[in-house]
Amino acid sequence: MGEECAEASSGEATYITMPRADGQDGTIAMEATDDVILNAGDGYQTVTIVPSETGTGEVSYVLIVQQPEDGKDKDGDDANLSNVYDFDEGEEGAPPESGDEEDKAKIIKIVPKKSQTVTQAHMCNYCNYTSPKRYLLSRHMKSHSEERPHKCSVCERGFKTLASLQNHVNTHTGTKPHRCKFCDSAFTTSGELVRHVRYKHTHEKPHHCTECDYSSVELSKLKRHMRCHTGERPYQCPHCTYASPDTFKLKRHLRIHTGEKPYECDVCHARFTQSNSLKAHRLIHTAGDKPIFQCELCPTTCGRKTDLRIHVQKLHTSDKPLKCKRCGKSYPDRYSFKVHNKTHEGEKCFKCDLCPYASISQRHLESHMLIHTDQKPFQCDQCDQAFRQKQLLKRHQNLYHNPNYVPPTPKEKTHECPECGRAFRHKGNLIRHMAVHDPESSAQEKALALKLGRQKKIQIIDGQQVEVMPADETDEEEEEDEDGEMMAVEGQDGQQYVVLEVIQLQDGNDTTMAVVPDDIVVSGTDGTEAVNAIESADGASGETRIIQTLKTRKLTRRDAQAIKKKLEAQKDMENCFGFDDDEDDEEGASSEIESKESLKLLETINE
DNA sequence: AGCGCGAACGCCCTCTGCTGGCGACCT
DNA sequence: AAGGTCGCCAGCAGAGGGCGTTCGCGCT
Known part of the structure; x- marks a missing residue:
């Protein structure tokens, strides 16, 4: 010493x-x-x-x-x-x-x-x-004393006692005289055997933790365990702030800094820092043997237990019940809530209490309710005009207060229908359109095809059926917002119209309203060149629904405004307004013509 | 002095759980 | 097109089990 x-x-x-x-x-x-x-x-x-x-x-x-x-x-x-x-x-x-x-x-x-x-x-x-x-x-x-007089004849190592030397020599010779009576294991020393029996057979754990119910076979394990209570981390990484409670974790951690990856996949030769990462990785090569963790609450399966737990956390655990805005029902977790929401798909659950109006979107119902409360929250800051919808205000400002406003140029429609030659800007819209030509598809399917996204309607213009398409397929596409009310229609003469406003008249009102240049005329559908009465295609109840059109090429915006004012006066007789659109419409510009409730005011846009 | 036992040191391993990036799919 | 959701996967740390080896000490 x-x-x-x-x-x-x-x-x-x-x-x-x-x-x-x-x-x-x-x-x-x-x-x-x-x-x-x-x-x-x-x-x-x-x-x-x-x-x-x-x-x-x-x-x-x-x-x-x-x-x-x-x-x-x-x-x-x-x-x-x-x-x-x-x-x-x-x-x-x-x-x-x-x-x-x-x-x-x-x-x-x-x-x-x-x-x-x-x-x-x-x-x-x-x-x-x-x-x-x-x-x-x-x-x-x-x-x-450091004296080690007992030398090993094999490796020259010295030991303090003869017993230590004998044990050591046994490691060279493979001699394991101490055999377990419970299994086939054999050990160099009796101490090893005793410990083995405790670990494997008697499970005797004499060392008890005072902080928890942990017990261990060896005192050293209890000491190590106690560090999780004390937070002691004596082994500091020299490269970062990490400190470890034991040497093994520090050694394992150091692989991050050294880049050492001792575990290699024998299939793809990917390397890993930890053996268990390799073990988990190997599963991707054994397709048939992959463990499957089935969620008990839904059909979802996960490849790992930990991922299943995250799934359960995300979808089956919720602090408070989730309430369906459409029907008011409550659901305990996200999964049942999502399943329930599917049942509302395409359903107009949001019904107006004051009129027959219904929408698939609460947002639209809220907007609709402004009609009943006579509110126009979108006030123009440059004149005294106010609007119920943001889009209407935007359009108004563009038309009347923005001298630099240039309507967007028409965009190329590259997707042409082989049946009717009609062109679409988006392929998806063409595919949906094709269902209209499909003789196999039922009326329901056609209706669905129409409803999906675009919500097309057939209108009668100049005595011909024409599709009424949402404005985003017109040159006015960029004008639309999610509440977009503007609706473009195309007449037989190739003229395109945009719905300025949707007006509901009293049921049974046969009045045809038409607009001619420099005047507003209320007349029958005898139509001059300047006037078209358009009857909605789904007017099956015998009611005459007239769509008022402005086809006049010479019609000025002032005229259009005058027409609107005239119509406003007529609204006094009306019950309510109807508008709806499809919130699922990914292009966000559709507007469904509520043909049973509405008259259409159209403005020519071609000129 | 030798023996036998228990304890301690040291190393490696597995299991577990958390985190975050990624990609497919959905809205 | 963009953002959100969610399963898959790798990375990494916490905790504990098991065992090889050596040492210390009571007993004979």
Whole structure:
């Protein structure tokens, strides 16, 4: 031992031996506390013991140990540069030195060991070992010696005792004399056998945690376990802020910095830092054997337990019930809520309490309700006009207050219908349109095809059936917003019309309204060139629904405004307005003509 | 002095769970 | 087209089990 300062753990206390002032070695019993930093280096130059400030009732001291400048350990390595990759300190032993120059002065709290008060005949000078018999002390002193007289003939390694040597030699020869009576295992030492039996057969766990119900076969495991209660993390990564409670985790963590990936997939040669990552990865190569974790609450399956748990968390767990805005029913989680929502698909659940209006969207119902409350929240900031919808205000501002407004140029329609030659800007719209030509498709399918997205209607213009298409398929596409009321129609003469306003007249009102240049005429459907009466195609009830058109090429915007005012006066007779659109319309510009309730005011846009 | 046992040190492994990126699909 | 959702997957850390090896000490 000589001048060495070494530390050993007894389970109860830690003993530090250090050079005495008189040149002899001395021993102090220490009780390790959470903030103890222990050093196993040698040749300390300064030792100071001062009273501790932690008044716990016990007599305690603070031991300040100053290392010499050269900081050489017994192996001649630089203790301050102790390699973190070298775990000779052991995971259950003292934490490794930080290697920081500032850490040379270590503070150690020590308390006198209780056994020190016992007087014994034979005391060890290096530790607090005492024995009533001299020969026992004599033998004990060997433990302080580095002498290893028993050499292995195979590897030249030395051992303190013959028993240690014999055990070691057994490892060379493969001799395992200690056989388990419960299984086929055999061990080099009897201690191994006992421990094995505890782990595998009797499950005897004599070491109990005082904080939880954990028990362990070995004390070292309990000590390791206790770190999860204390939060102690003695093993600091030199490259980042991570600190580990044991050496293995630090070593594993260091692979992040070194890039080491020791685990390789034998199929695709992908490499991993952890064995279990490889194990999980291997599953992707074994299609048939993949584990399937079936959700108990829905048909979903996951490849991993952890993913199933996330699924359950996301879809089957909710702080509060989710309420359906359409029917008011409550659902306990997102999954049942989503399933329920499917049942409302295409359904006009949002019904007006004051009129027959219904919509698939609450937003549209809210907008509709403004009619009943006579509110026009969208006020033009440049005149006194107000509108119920943002889009109407936008259009108004463009038409009357924006001299720079240029209607967007028509965009190319590249998708042409082989049946009727009609062109569409979007392929999806053409596909949907094709259903109209399909003789196999039922009326319902056709209706669905029409309803989907575009909600096309057939209108009679100039005595001919024409499709009324949403404005986003017209040159006015860019004008539309999600509430877009503008609806373009095409007359037989190729003229295109845009619905300015949807007006509902009293049922049975046969009045045909027509507009001629420079005037507004209310007349029958005898139509001049300037006037077209359009009857909606689905007017099956015998009611005459007339769509008022403005076809006049010479019609000015002022005229259009005058027409609107005229019609406004007529609204006094009307019950309510109807408008609806399809919120599922991904192009966001559809507007369904509510033919049973509406008259259409159309404006020519071609000119 | 030798033996036998228990404890300690040290290493490696597996299981578990969390996180975040990615891509397919949906809205 | 863009944003949201959700399963798949890799990465990584926490916790604990198991065992090889060595040491210390009581007993004979």
